């Protein structure tokens with residue numbers, strides 16, 4: 001990962017080229033702006049002519065009024081059109097970034113806190129569209145200045161030469177203030193995303209805060225994040241404050257230079273008074289353009305800052321769900337062969353070798369933290385082994401099309417969050433062909449959720465609340481099981497899938513699942529040794545290594561870890 005303050009333009013360039021920005025509309029806006037420029041340059045010329053004595057020329061006066069009204073109308077439409085394009089660009093960028101987020105590999109979510117990514121979509125996009133508009137403004141200004149200089153050249157070539165003197169000063173001011181603006185923008189973006197992350201994480205876990213009575217601690221954390229945000233905002237304000245003297249000095253410098261020099265040329269008879277008025281009106285405009293240049297450079301640097309993290313994420317390759325061989329069915333054994341895996345620098349699995357036989361229930365048992373859930377994550381291909389390989393028959397599972405592969409599995413985990421929406425929308429979530437009402441009802445009966453769903457006033461149309469928080473953990477687990485069973489996957493992955501259920505419901509659900517398991521492969525991760533005992537095949541993990549594999553009787557005889565886990569639970573049950 002690159003340094004956060006790396007002032008590279010690559011992420012911005014990537015965003016601009018890859019996100020489907022509506023360039024054709026920007027081109028139209030640009031052409032529109034050029035038209036405005038031509039009118040803007042024409043008006044001072046007409047004013048000069050009128051002041052030079054052509055006040056009684058009715059045609060000129062009518063033209064003057066007409067062009068003034070026309071320029072106002074153009075400016076109005078240009079503003080409306082420009083705002084619309086910016087809003088449209090925001091929408092396009094948000095869509096693209098969201099799409100990319102959905103397909104980023106899970107390893108990226110190991111690196112970035114998901115909640116810190118929120119502002120990449122909500123805030124940074126506006127900075128980028130604003131930057132594009134500023135660039136168009138710069139091009140239009142350049143064109144306007146060119147037209148002005150051309151007109152001034154016809155009136156007095158010496159004035160044009162005088163104008164050229166201030167350009168290096170403008171460049172210097174732009175570069176110096178722009179670099180500070182870039183740093184300030186990076187800092188503000190980072191702090192804003194940290195602040196968002198802190199608040200988002202706390203709000204989604206508000207119950208936990210109340211349960212533990214940690215309101216004061218969290219208040220302090222929120223305050224700290226707000227303080228850091230305040231510091232960054234203050235820095236940005238200081239940069240703006242520091243820029244102002246530079247910017248206004250350039251304006252004063254420009255005006256003074258031209259006025260003095262213009263007056264000098266008039267006194268020598270090298271310039272007409274009407275021409276002087278035209279040039280003076282241009283002079284009045286020039287500092288405004290100069291300031292726009294300076295701010296445009298600043299804005300561009302801010303845009304660079306805003307695009308840095310969103311762009312870097314867009315540069316991360318997304319998972320390709322379509323690449324690889326198609327997979328009709330999973331009717332072969334899956335074999336882990338010398339698989340080693342680490343989260344960052346934390347080793348989790350070490351040369352793990354075992355088999356998940358097809359059409360059988362495999363239980364993965366072992367002490368807490370031994371790597372059981374990680375095995376399921378590797379099976380789902382959320383991660384890839386660092387060493388070794390996972391084979392389906394003779395082929396590496398990475399060779400199969402990811403979309404095909406994942407569609408064969410359905411996982412129910414310890415925490416089975418639902419998405420906000422109706423119960424029904426959650427139960428059909430992820431199914432390629434929506435299960436029929438009958439299938440859903442049958443699955444709900446097997447997962448023991450049918451009873452409590454029927455008691456809800458709106459039954460299957462009931463709202464689930466954020467992350468399903470209108471249901472208890474046990475109910476959420478039963479709903480997650482209902483969803484998995486209704487979708488009838490080839491392989492069920494159950495990670496402590498009944499751990500939140502009371503013993504009656506747990507054993508009822510387990511009985512139903514056991515009946516189901518007869519016709520499909522199932523991998524269960526469990527601390528319930530009685531449930532594990534009933535599995536056809538058991539894998540024992542201890543601190544990331546496989547220390548036993550086989551059925552209950554064999555393992556009880558040969559594997560010390562298994563025997564200890566089993567005996568201790570039986571003793572606890574007595």
Ligand SMILES: Nc1ncnc2c1ncn2[C@@H]1O[C@H](COP(=O)(O)OP(=O)(O)OP(=O)(O)O)[C@@H](O)[C@H]1O
Pocket residue numbers: 110343346348366367368369370371372373374375
């Ligand atoms: N996303 C992660 N990032 C870093 N380390 C992780 C991550 N997930 C798990 N770990 C670590 O990897 C190890 C194995 O975790 P895993 O969840 O696979 O264990 P487990 O056997 O399923 O544990 P449990 O029985 O407690 O659910 C643990 O030490 C855990 O702290």
